[in-house]
Amino acid sequence: MRDRLEALRRDGLAAVSESQDLDTLYGVESRLLGRTGALTAELKGLGKLSPEDRPVVGKLANEIKQALQGALDERRTAIESAELAADLAGEGLDPSLPGSNAPKGGVHPVLAIARELEDLFSSMGYVVWDGPEIETEVHNFDALNIPPDHPAREGHDTIWMDVEEGSARRCLRTHTSPVQVRALREFGAPLRVIAPGRVFRQEAQDATHDHTFHQMEGLVVDKGVGVPHMLHAMNSLLEGVFGRKLETRLRPGFFPFVEPGFELDARCPFCKDGCKVCKGSTWIELMPGGLVHPNVLIAAGLDPEEYSGFAFGLGLSRIAMLRYGINDIRWMMGGDLRFLEQFQA
């Protein structure tokens, strides 16, 4: 037995020192000291020895066990240090290899802006509302104080629906403005509402024109509402879109459903002293607006002597083109992934 123990010590220490990695070392350890290991078996055999041999051999066995355990621990530390050193040395590692491909999805740029503005205006108490894309002539034109013989009603501007003989005319809405009257009829006054959505024009397609594009209407009706409130809302909107305050100015503009009517110009966000976007003027025309025409309030069932309001319209497609530098409006509705992929969620 002594010889077997000595042999275990000799072979064990050799196996330990020959182990090159932690897995091998773990194998050696369990072969020697594990539940069914060789030394464990010997220790279990101690009981069969004579009482006089037992302490001596037992002492030896424990010495060997400690020696082996010590060697194992030492070897483990050595291997771990070596592995750490090798890992840190970075041998064979090319840190410039590409990363994994995370799945890519994205939101449509126009809708991204629309949602930002929905959040902004919601926080200011505006309802986000919409109306049908197939609109009645009454809502799209009549209720908006657009005269019966106005050129906008003709087939070269408006896409009309083919309706049954004798029924009221319907068109694809040419602007988001019909939501003004729809929302006022739904909620009454006072009201704050925005209405983003798609609109349609009878228009040949080119880089700056499409027959389908996106707008956002804004409307506030209450007692004592005037031009300063409109200007404040428009400025807030631009701050939301461009991420900073822009200097703006109001000048006259004409739209049948507002009086007075305005165009809002903003200082070109892309230059200091003139560029292609602002055609060198440092101002860009961004938003029409005005005080709601009394006839529109009447069409919505309100008394213009009691209530006043303002409305503005934002060309969402145009704003998206400006913000992202999109050179051709036809990208917007084309579904080309080479376009869509460039916009993140």
Next chain:
Amino acid sequence: MKISLNWIGDFVDLSGVSAEKVSNLLSLHTAEVEGIEVYGEAIQDVVVGHVVACGQHPDAEKLSVTEVDFGGEENVAVVCGAPNVRVGLKIAFAPVGSSLPGDLKIKKAKLRGQESRGMICSERELEMSEEHDGIMELPEDAPIGVPLIDYLELRDHILELDNKSLTHRPDLWGHYGFARELSALLQRTLKPLPIDVAWPEAKSAWSVQRTDAEGCAVYSALEIELGGAPRNSNPFISRRLLAVGQRLVNDVVDLSNYVMLEIGQPTHAFDASTISGKAIEVRAAQEGESIVTLDGVDRALIPEDLVIADAKQAIALAGVMGGKHTEVSDTTERIVLEAAAFHATRVRRTAHRLALRSEASSRFEKTLDPAYAAEATARFCHLLLQDRPEAKILGVPSISAEPVADSIQLPLDPVKTSKLLGISLREEEMVSMLEGIGFSPVKKGEGYLVKVPSWRSTKDVTLPIDLVEEVGRMFGYDRIVPAALEAPVEVPVQQPQRLLARKLVNRLVLAHAAHETQSYSFLDCAWAERLGRKISDFERLDNPVLAEVSLIRRDPIPSLLEQAAGNLNEFGQGRLCEVAKGYEPQAGIEPLERRWLGVVEWGEKSLPKQGQESLFGRMRGLGEDLMRSVGVAKEQLSIQPQNAELTAPDWAHPVQTLHWSLGGQPLGWSTRVHPQLLRELDFGAHDCSILLFDLEALSVATQDRHPSFETPSRFPGIKVDVALALPDDKSYAEVEIALKKAGGKLLDSLELFDVYTGEGMADGQRSLAFRCLLRAADRTLSDKEEQKFLRKVDFAAIELGGNLRS
């Protein structure tokens, strides 16, 4: 429209006011100025020269060789072909190195062997008139070497106005209207338009009848004897017209244009000798009538068109274009001058129908002040007689007109005006602003009664609010200070489908790498057949942009499929989604509108046809995840294969089609796209799946659903893998139900991880392998319970006609 500041200067003193200042004032108070052009820049190098010697070219009969002094260091030799070149003449000279209109650069040249260093210019070469018979002759006292534009005071600033910003302002279609605005804005005097004419005593021999009175509010005709054939306009008129881009014709036509550009009122001159009789009629065109217009085109007319007719025929298309037959020619001796106010819409429609929009028609479209007609006639005569003292006006104008309407009077409430505009203005200031642009306020009670001038009455200013605009724009909108709304912010009403759509799109984009798109609402008519539908199943366009693309989609899938097909070349796989509206016709009432969420995914055909790796399976998984994101667990959904009670969508595969519902509420479909449809759309080696949810239904079904928390068990579960050999006509769905029954409450989850057929399996059998997790909330499960589960599974397998394999 172009306006010349020199021309404006005839009526209001602009001295000391820069063109930029004028441009800014107009943009901020009146109408949008799009640009400023400096007229004369193109000939700024041209100087006054003096011909000091002139002789015959030795080798060319028609050329002269001259010596020109132009104030340079030395005189230069110049070859000139003009018949009127002679010694002593003062000329317009373009020296070597200068440039002329049309990007012409003057270089040293040799003409038939004779050196020529510069060019002696005609008026046409300087774009000063159409005159090109000879070189321009300057007065003898013209100072040599001085730039021509300075000597002739040609320098002008031309403002380009945005016509769209003038549509509501009939008074701004001539220079005088802008002069009026500027006089108010600069607070300088507005000079009256010189229109004094010594009218003859004689009565006119002409009669005017407005048969179509609705089409024409005023018609004035006046015969004038020219006292000589039409000729080139004088340099002043020529320059003015050229500066604002008006083509020159002859002095009669040019003068008519001049008056139009000054007042905004078009006039038309007929050759009097070509008119049959002396009675002019304004009437609707007759059925089948036609007229050859000035441009030589024979035009068929319809009764909506308005014509000017003599005893025999139509002689002009009212407000649009004159007739060829009555055109003023080189030999015209007498003219009949027409000045009228035609019906705006009818002129517009005729001009548009015949593609004949002109300077004149675009002015009539604005509903001109009826008073302009008399003013324009007088102004024409005033200018003509200045230029042609020999001309004779034959009688007073023959006028037929609607009675002059009472002028519009509108109340002005100064307090309300200030409040709406957010400015503080004293009453007197408001009054003087309005007076500055021709309005006449009279104090009445608390406020004022304001008389609107005729040139603003035709459509622009008709309501009290219109006066608020006038005060506001004169004050300057750019001076208004923004202010937040005063009312407190209330929590706004929300549109539930809108919120839902946003959640779902977020989930699709962030968790499923979908790209949100926008596609057109229009469909090509071919889609009706592709979908096996009738054209009448769709809402249709009356005047589509493209003739064939005249249907409105019922749901977004066809347009999404088109977009997917368009991407196949660059992208072998992809996922697009869109929140869209669809429309279905309903007899007698407005179309039914639905809001959809559509998802389309395409990939290689080589993908498995079924199971979790297939496009069809992925779409189901995606739909389940979307539902989970809005608070609906997979277990709550009913996802059923198509059956007799459900009609699958037109584009769906007949078998791989699942109908989704929640608590009895139908929600939508997930399907593989019908292979025949994919073939027609040229999908080639690609396959495609679809998910379509009705957002309205989904928002009703998911209203107020919030996931409730369940405390996870503290006790470990047991993972048990089971494989069942089953007849392959047993659907997964049936097997799942059986296993769930077998597991009872202890079955925590169940996951299919393998479907196998082939070696080792009997014909007509397949193996489904599941990973089951058994767990109890209150204890660690025993081996016995695991064995019991396996026995139940075995029993279930046998009931399904198969057996438990492991």
